[in-house]
Amino acid sequence: MLIDFNNLKINNLDFETDFEKKIKKFLEEWFSNTEMVQIQTSGSTGTPKVFEIEKNRMIHSAIMTCNFLGLKEGNTALLCLPVEYISGKMMIVRSMERKLKLIIADPSLKPLENLQSEIDFCAMTPLQVENSLDRIHRIRNLIIGGAAVSESLKKRISGFMTHIYETYGMSETLSHIALRQITPQPEDYFTVFENISISTDERGCLKIFAPELNAEIIQTNDLVEIKNEKQFRFLGRVDNVINSGGAKIFPEQLEALIKREIPNEAVISGIEDESLGQKLILIIEGEESEDLIKKVLEIQFEKSFHRPKEIIFIDKIPRTPNGKVNRRELLALITK
CATH class of the missing domain: 3.30.300.30 (ANL, C-terminal domain)
Incomplete structure (x- = not known):
């Protein structure tokens, strides 16, 4: 299935699979009169919870990612992440904001299995990447999130000319607020997006001020080393x-x-x-x-x-x- 956000007509689309129907439900929620969207956290660092986010803040997040990667109107993207979570929802919002052509693939360990053409942008988990190495070259910009990218996986993708990035973020920051390139130019530090400030507390844990994404300063439990006002290195979670x-x-x-x-x-x-x-x-x-x-x-x-x-x-x-x-x-x- 392909959704062209430059010429979107929801009623003309055939949402057949369960995943496609979830996308339709999100689009209906997005185009409704409400200003908020419900987001579910993964529960990876605590009890899973559902909270509401302003649509306007999600648009700001989408603009930051699209600008960082240089995505343009008419580019193609692939959605292969669950839309229950912020990661999947933000792929849709980015596509809407930048008027991308969004290819839909049911979330699986091999999301690129049926991909025949080249695409400009995709977001995947490390497990999905591990099972898609034979087709990664078809993607121009790939971001990897949801879990840390292992050293063994970094080695396996190091020869690709695809621009591959590791993400840093959480549900509260509306997906990621910083990227670190893995290949073709490996980087040690994450670079934060525009209009985002970083600092540390007395424990050395990262504090994030992103007024366009969250009205409050976000206090994390992530121990970091700050290189400058735009770059930091992740050391580990304080509770680990x-x-x-x-x-x-x-x-x-x-x-x-x-x-x-x-x-x-x-x-x-x-x-x-x-x-x-x-x-x-x-x-x-x-x-x-x-x-x-x-x-x-x-x-x-x-x-x-x-x-x-x-x-x-x-x-x-x-x-x-x-x-x-x-x-x-x-x-x-x-x-x-």
Whole structure:
């Protein structure tokens, strides 16, 4: 299905699949007299909730992304994300704002499977990208969100000429407020959009002031390093920080290092320990393997206490509906 937002006539479109009907419902909500749209959070960092957002703020967010990527009227885009969440809704709003031609593909692990033509813009999750590497070259601009982009995936997409970006954002910021290019020019820092200011609190956690998107200053639990007024590097979530023997350890940074050496999903966690307070452990998804253990043991960690005290293998690491690792559920599984 294709929706041409330069010549939109909803009544002339055939919404057949369940996904297409959800899109129709959102379009009807958007063109209604209400000023607000309901948004559902993923629940990846807390209990899922539903809240309302002003349509005008969503338009401002759409303009920021379209301007950053240089999208123009008549460009083509692909929607392959659930429209229950802000990520899918914003793909539609961007298409409306910039009058794009929007191709609809039911959300799946292989959203590009039937894509025959080249497109200008798409947003996908890391899992979708992993299962679409043979067709990524058909996309001019690709943004990846919903979960962190693993080091192994970064390696696999590093040779593409497609402009591929990792996103930073949340439901409260109406999708992302910053992008970091992965390829063809890899960047260490996220760059925030225009009219957005960043700072940190006393913990070193990011504060976001984006008046066109949210009337309030958004306080995150994300530990960051700010390079300048427009760039920052993500270090990890403050609630994931592990305190082992008095040392603070950011699991996300260790996971990135480990995933450069092994192909499996890997999660660093801390379990209660009488002498250390928290003992550093590594959970690897898949069958137990001496080869994987050997590769982990050969990693040159910056600090000796960064080396996991124990390696645990698990058949399947639990994830949230949008693909993020569910750390709380995982910890409950390995400690029960």
